[in-house]
Amino acid sequence: MKKIIIGLDAMGGDNAPQMVIEASKSLLLEKDIDILFIGDREKLTGHLPEDKIVHAPSVISCSELPEDAFRKKKDSSIAIGTMLQKEGKIDAFVSAGSTGACVMFSLLTLGRLKGVRRPALGIFFPTKSGNFTFILDVGAVTLVKPYDLYQFGVMGAKCIEKLTGNNNPKVAILSVGEESVKGSPLTKEAFDIMKKSKLNFIGNIEGHQIIEGISDVVVCDGMVGNILLKLAESVLSTFKDVIKKTIDSSIWAKMGGALIAGALRREFGKFNYEQYGGAFLLGVKGVTIISHGRSSAEAIKSAVHTAASYVKEGVNEYIEETLIKDENVDQSPDSLSN
Amino acid sequence: MKKIIIGLDAMGGDNAPQMVIEASKSLLLEKDIDILFIGDREKLTGHLPEDKIVHAPSVISCSELPEDAFRKKKDSSIAIGTMLQKEGKIDAFVSAGSTGACVMFSLLTLGRLKGVRRPALGIFFPTKSGNFTFILDVGAVTLVKPYDLYQFGVMGAKCIEKLTGNNNPKVAILSVGEESVKGSPLTKEAFDIMKKSKLNFIGNIEGHQIIEGISDVVVCDGMVGNILLKLAESVLSTFKDVIKKTIDSSIWAKMGGALIAGALRREFGKFNYEQYGGAFLLGVKGVTIISHGRSSAEAIKSAVHTAASYVKEGVNEYIEETLIKDENVDQSPDSLSN
Numbered sequence: 001m002k003k004i005i006i007g008l009d010a011m012g013g014d015n016a017p018q019m020v021i022e023a024s025k026s027l028l029l030e031k032d033i034d035i036l037f038i039g040d041r042e043k044l045t046g047h048l049p050e051d052k053i054v055h056a057p058s059v060i061s062c063s064e065l066p067e068d069a070f071r072k073k074k075d076s077s078i079a080i081g082t083m084l085q086k087e088g089k090i091d092a093f094v095s096a097g098s099t100g101a102c103v104m105f106s107l108l109t110l111g112r113l114k115g116v117r118r119p120a121l122g123i124f125f126p127t128k129s130g131n132f133t134f135i136l137d138v139g140a141v142t143l144v145k146p147y148d149l150y151q152f153g154v155m156g157a158k159c160i161e162k163l164t165g166n167n168n169p170k171v172a173i174l175s176v177g178e179e180s181v182k183g184s185p186l187t188k189e190a191f192d193i194m195k196k197s198k199l200n201f202i203g204n205i206e207g208h209q210i211i212e213g214i215s216d217v218v219v220c221d222g223m224v225g226n227i228l229l230k231l232a233e234s235v236l237s238t239f240k241d242v243i244k245k246t247i248d249s250s251i252w253a254k255m256g257g258a259l260i261a262g263a264l265r266r267e268f269g270k271f272n273y274e275q276y277g278g279a280f281l282l283g284v285k286g287v288t289i290i291s292h293g294r295s296s297a298e299a300i301k302s303a304v305h306t307a308a309s310y311v312k313e314g315v316n317e318y319i320e321e322t323l324i325k326d327e328n329v330d331q332s333p334d335s336l337s338n
Numbered sequence: 339m340k341k342i343i344i345g346l347d348a349m350g351g352d353n354a355p356q357m358v359i360e361a362s363k364s365l366l367l368e369k370d371i372d373i374l375f376i377g378d379r380e381k382l383t384g385h386l387p388e389d390k391i392v393h394a395p396s397v398i399s400c401s402e403l404p405e406d407a408f409r410k411k412k413d414s415s416i417a418i419g420t421m422l423q424k425e426g427k428i429d430a431f432v433s434a435g436s437t438g439a440c441v442m443f444s445l446l447t448l449g450r451l452k453g454v455r456r457p458a459l460g461i462f463f464p465t466k467s468g469n470f471t472f473i474l475d476v477g478a479v480t481l482v483k484p485y486d487l488y489q490f491g492v493m494g495a496k497c498i499e500k501l502t503g504n505n506n507p508k509v510a511i512l513s514v515g516e517e518s519v520k521g522s523p524l525t526k527e528a529f530d531i532m533k534k535s536k537l538n539f540i541g542n543i544e545g546h547q548i549i550e551g552i553s554d555v556v557v558c559d560g561m562v563g564n565i566l567l568k569l570a571e572s573v574l575s576t577f578k579d580v581i582k583k584t585i586d587s588s589i590w591a592k593m594g595g596a597l598i599a600g601a602l603r604r605e606f607g608k609f610n611y612e613q614y615g616g617a618f619l620l621g622v623k624g625v626t627i628i629s630h631g632r633s634s635a636e637a638i639k640s641a642v643h644t645a646a647s648y649v650k651e652g653v654n655e656y657i658e659e660t661l662i663k664d665e666n667v668d669q670s671p672d673s674l675s676n
Contacts, residue, residue, distance in 0.1 A: 065517065100515075128576055143522070176564045177438075179403070184481070184561050207568030211576050223522050224562055226514045228569050230545030235573045238466055238549050242609075243581075246601045253601045259594025263584045271580075 003034040004308045007090035008300070010039030010048070011059040011077040012097025014293050019096075021047045022297035023304070028052075033308050036090055038077045056080040059097070062293060066100035070108060078102055082109045085286040092287035092307035094278065096295040102288055103139055103281060110286040113316055115323030118148045119283030120222070121290070122156055123229060126271040127213030134160055135174075135210070135218045138225035138279065146189030149173065149219045153199050154326070155282040155319050156217035162313035163306070168200050169216035174224060175204035186221060236271070277303025280310070282319065287311055341372040342646045345428035346638070348377030348386070349397045349415040350435025352631050357434075359385045360635035361642070366390075371646050374428055376415045394418040397435070400631060404438035408446060416440055420447045423624040430625035430645035432616065434633040440626055441477055441619060448624040451654055453661030456486045457621030458560070459628070460494055461567060464609040465551030472498055473512075473548070473556045476563035476617065484527030487511065487557045491537050492664070493620040493657050494555035500651035501644070506538050507554035512562060513542040524559060574609070615641025618648070620657065625649055 008027075010017045017039055027035050028049070037048050041055040056077040060069040073079055081093040082105040095102050103121060112119060121139030124132035136152045137144070144152075153171040160169040173190055175183035180191045182204060194201040202215055207228070210218060220228075243264070247257030277299050278291035287310050291303045310316075346365075348355045355377055365373050366387070375386050379393040394415040398407040411417055419431040420443040433440050441459060450457060459477030462470035474490045475482070491509040498507040511528055513521035518529045520542060532539040540553055545566070548556060558566075581602070585595030615637050616629035625648050629641045648654075 174565060176561055187561075207565035208572035210569060211572045220565075223514055223525075224565055227512060227545035227558075227562060228566055231548060231566050231570060232573055234546035234549045235570055236577075239574070239577050241466075242605045243602070246598060246605045249601050249605075252597045256594040256597025256599075259590045260584060260598065261594075263587050263591045264581070267580045267584045267587075268577075 001032065003032055004092070004311050005034045005036060005090045006304050006307050007036050007038055007054070007081045007084050007093045008304065009077045009081055009093070009095035009097050010037040010044055010053075011056070012095040012293075013291065013295050013300075014096075015295070016096065017043055017047070019295060019297045019300055023300040024048055027301060027304055033304065035304065036084070038081045038084070040077075054080060054084065060101045062098045062100075064098065064101070066098065066104040069098070069101045070104050076101075078105050079109075082106055082286075082288070085288075086110055091311045092289065094289045094291065094300070094303045094307050096278070096291035096293055096300065096303075099139070099279070099290050102290045106281050106284045106286060106288040110284045110288075113283055113285055113320045113323070115320060115326065116155070116283035117151055118144060119281055120148075120152045120155065121225075121279050122152075122159065122282050123279045124276040125210060125218075125229075125232070126275075127211050129213030130270060131213050131216075132276070133210060133213055133215060133218055134169075135220070135225055135229070136282065137220065137222035138229045139222045139281070144186065144221045146186055146193055149186065149190035149221070150193045150197060150199075151283075151323065152219040153194055153197075153201070153217060154322060156219065157199060158319045158322055159280065159282060159310075159315050160216050162315045162318055163309055166216060170202045170214070171199045171217040171219065172202050172205040172215035174207070174210070174218050174220035174228075176206060178204050178206065180204070190219070240268075274299035274302055276306050277301070278306070280306075285316070287316065339370065341370055342430070342649050343372045343374060343428045344642050344645050345374045345376055345392070345419045345422050345431040346642065347415045347419055347431070347433035347435050348375040348382055348391075349394070350433040350631075351629065351633050351638075352434075353633070354434065355381055355385070357633060357635045357638055361638040362386055365639060365642055370650075371642065373642065374422070376419045376422070378415075392418060392422065398439045400436045402436065402439070404436065404442040407436070407439045408442050414439075416443050420444055420624075420626070423626075424448055429649045430627065432627045432629065432638070432641045432645050434616070434629035434631055434638065434641075437477070437617070437628050440628045444619050444622045444624060444626040448622045448626075451621055451623055451658045451661070453658060453664065454493070454621040455489055456482060457619055458486075458490045458493065459563075459617050460490075460497065460620050461617045462614040463548060463556075463567075463570070464613075465549050467551030468608060469551050469554075470614070471548060471551055471553060471556055472507075473558070473563055473567070474620065475558065475560035476567045477560045477619070482524065482559045484524055484531055487524065487528035487559070488531045488535060488537075489621075489661065490557040491532055491535075491539070491555060492660060494557065495537060496657045496660055497618065497620060497648075497653050498554050500653045500656055501647055504554060508540045508552070509537045509555040509557065510540050510543040510553035512545070512548070512556050512558035512566075514544060516542050516544065518542070528557070578606075612637035612640055614644050615639070616644070618644075623654070625654065
């Protein structure tokens with residue numbers, strides 16, 4: 001069997017390239033996966049096999065505007081990783097670098113899958129139920145139409161089917177009330193489209209219901225998704241900081257902390273968003289997985305495995321096939337006006 | 339000095355009327371505040387002074403659609419409380435009942451302050467800094483225009499000035515990037531309006547920056563605000579549940595929990611959203627404070643005190659005065675088109 005080739009951005013992320021080098025130890029032993037490490041050869045030589053390094057002299061920082069980076073940094077690890085995908089030299093690209101830059105390079109270099117109007121960034125969000133909910137778009141695409149939300153639902157569902165084996169994933173719209181009349185003009189129109197579609201559409205859910213894990217896929221516009229994701233992460237990290245500070249506050253608390261730390265780590269470990277390793281850019285002609293800037297070596301390994309499954313299961317082909325055959329396309333007045 | 343009269347919904351909230359009766363013990367001793375308890379006389383008699391009860395036979399449940407409740411339940415505690423405000427028999431109304439119903443009755447019965455295009459529901463959100471950030475709109479009003487967001491900023495800032503003594507509150511727009519070019523058409527246009535205004539406008543902030551407490555006021559459309567508020571509450575309550583479950587998981591964890599519980603409560607107590615007692619409906623001709631359905635007696639007392647300060651400080655008069663004199667009104671093309 002032909003190995004799946006994953007391009008791994010060795011320079012992206014707060015702990016790059018260390019966590020990538022750390023992750024490489026077990027990744028290089030994989031039988032079905034081949035890795036190309038994309039980054040500054042000088043910094044990587046001695047830590048990674050020479051023949052697995054693709055030289056990319058520059059790095060895009062998270063503070064750079066993606067559009068500036070796209071114009072100026074054609075020799076960056078993200079630019080070269082995306083170009084290798086375009087040229088078919090790698091099957092997928094994984095980066096813990098700038099999300100905005102990864103999205104922009106992918107959109108502009110790879111183009112869209114057939115039938116896709118607007119790509120979306122999806123993320124597996126941990127829930128109380130122990131399952132993950134796939135939320136999209138969290139990528140800050142703000143000019144979405146009702147039909148785009150419907151397509152996000154289709155792409156999310158097809159992705160879940162292939163990656164988790166759940167053959168009939170539930171799809172919901174994130175809104176401000178469960179009734180179909182609640183929400184913005186965007187969500188209300190999307191509700192009507194999705195209700196008539198072949199999706200296993202369960203209706204609207206509200207902000208607090210995400211964490212209940214009642215839907216497998218949740219769609220929203222990228223602005224809502226981006227804000228909620230960042231807020232949820234910040235609440236979680238604040239919460240962890242408060243616990244740490246509390247444990248350090250006195251000798252009694254330190255003793256208590258020592259007794260409880262293992263169990264706490266185990267319970268909070270269930271909410272580990274690193275399990276899938278990163279966000280998926282769905283709808284582009286390629287496989288781009290964007291890991292969190294604070295990713296550990298474990299998260300990078302997860303992202304590589306997820307990318308490999310995505311390629312192996314043919315998620316993109318399945319999405320394209322579904323959308324090309326989609327009877328909804330021509331029926332949607334919105335799709336005609338665009 | 340004339341006492342401030344607060345109408346208190348005795349039937350609203352998960353623990354009504356118990357938590358209201360509990361709160362009444364100290365509230366009835368207040369020198370500057372007089373309370374009228376609005377609710378089912380039969381259920382309240384014996385627990386509250388007879389002459390302080392205003393009979394309202396029906397209750398609006400949180401599952402009722404506000405528009406249905408508005409048509410059918412003119413004898414509910416929320417309807418009667420709002421009507422007493424309209425008639426000037428109470429200075430403010432506090433309810434832990436249905437948010438949607440409180441908003442709808444207030445909007446339709448009280449009307450808007452002069453100069454206000456669209457009322458907004460604001461909430462004090464606890465932050466890491468120990469201060470609160472006032473976020474509005476969290477009330478699920480979805481058809482806002484850029485100029486409405488600007489007015490939310492003005493109303494929020496005036497409210498903060500009077501209630502906290504901060505004379506130059508910072509105002510930010512919740513968006514998906516700090517640069518003015520980031521965001522939706524709504525936030526981008528609002529950015530331009532606010533930049534030119536007299537507000538102490540600090541620009542855009544992102545979802546994770548709310549909890550940093552870098553802005554005193556944060557504006558967003560009601561859909562975003564509603565979703566993020568519900569999400570944040572659910573994340574927080576989920577984590578509290580996880581901690582409780584962890585502490586109960588073994589004898590060691592129980593011992594650890596016992597040693598650490600006091601300190602944990604103290605630290606998490608800093609994030610107590612009950613400090614102000616509820617959400618403010620800004621921009622209506624009246625004072626409506628809507629407490630959380632799960633409010634304790636303490637939260638109800640806080641809400642009554644906040645309502646009294648709001649009346650005493652003349653927040654509404656200050657908002658009206660500011661907006662009437664606002665030079666921005668006629669300059670905004672958006673205000674002309676509406």
